[in-house]
């Protein structure tokens with residue numbers, strides 16, 4: 248098709264669009280059989296301004312848009328056309344915008360949802376699961392709590408994948424304590440992140456979410472015990488009574504820790520101080536037990552009986568962050584100094600999460616360094632991890648801890664308290680009695 252032919256085809260096609268506001272080019276006149284030139288579009292525009300039939304006669308002369316503006320009131324009409332056009336091409340914002348959940352102040356939510364010295368940014372106490380997920384992308388007082396444990400989950404998973412590519416976790420039993428440790432270091436931040444995300448579906452769900460959070464932390468302490476028991480134990484303690492019973496005692500510690508921390512939630516409203524003390528104690532006891540071999544090794548090094556290895560320097564950083572984590576958990580610093588100032592950024596629970604993750608990172612580095620560097624010595628002295636002492640211990644502890652969580656969750660599921668349906672209703676306290 249020639250250039251002229253294609254122009255004509257376009258012209259024919261466009262001619263049928265004369266009803267449109269703006270003119271279209273009909274093609275050239277000569278020999279085409281179609282009326283050429285501009286369509287009547289501009290004429291329509293100009294007709295807005297016509298006052299008399301005489302003026303209509305002059306219409307074909309004004310064949311360019313400039314006349315629209317120059318004619319009387321044309322500028323206003325042009326502005327009107329522009330407004331209409333803008334409205335027509337505007338994106339359907341109502342369809343594209345996602346309505347983020349409304350936030351509430353502390354006095355608008357039931358007591359069970361309130362956090363010390365956090366005044367604003369609370370989510371609805373009966374949020375749907377979708378609202379909870381959406382709220383993780385909205386700035387509220389839980390957003391940073393969610394992300395400070397969700398992102399580290401991926402970091403630890405990445406480290407785990409790298410180790411999987413370099414170690415034989417399937418058949419090399421020496422790596423099984425590290426396998427258990429790496430599984431649990433991925434699970435505990437993920438469970439915490441989920442607990443913070445879905446804790447506002449109801450007051451019952453809040454308790455159950457945190458039961459799982461405590462259970463995952465408790466199992467993580469077992470992972471620490473298993474890895475310390477096989478890789479970190481001081482030379483002089485290897486094959487001692489403590490060494491042989493280290494993992495079974497750690498399983499008992501997880502049962503104690505999960506039970507006590509779950510129970511502490513039932514005292515939270517009536518006896519907040521006692522609840523906090525019990526929960527702190529629940530996690531401090533397994534931490535101290537797990538860390539006894541490490542303390543002893545550091546003590547030996549301080550007295551000059553060993554060189555400071557990479558592993559020990561990592562453990563020192565780990566202990567530093569562990570103490571900082573404990574301080575942040577109990578002290579509620581800095582929001583205690585300025586209630587309401589740290590509702591969204593910088594309150595103690597966020598710092599507690601970050602400190603715990605950094606501490607876990609250094610601990611992981613120490614465990615890996617010890618595992619690599621002490622292998623020949625430990626194997627030579629008969630330290631061979633068994634399936635039952637590693638993966639078996641994890642499986643048994645997982646089942647028992649799930650049972651404990653089930654026992655604490657059952658009364659909440661069977662006797663739901665519905666008084667927290669609305670944020671303005673009185674606090675739901677029936678299960679805290």
Ligand SMILES: [Zn+2]
Nearest residue numbers: 392439596600
């Ligand atoms: Zn948390």
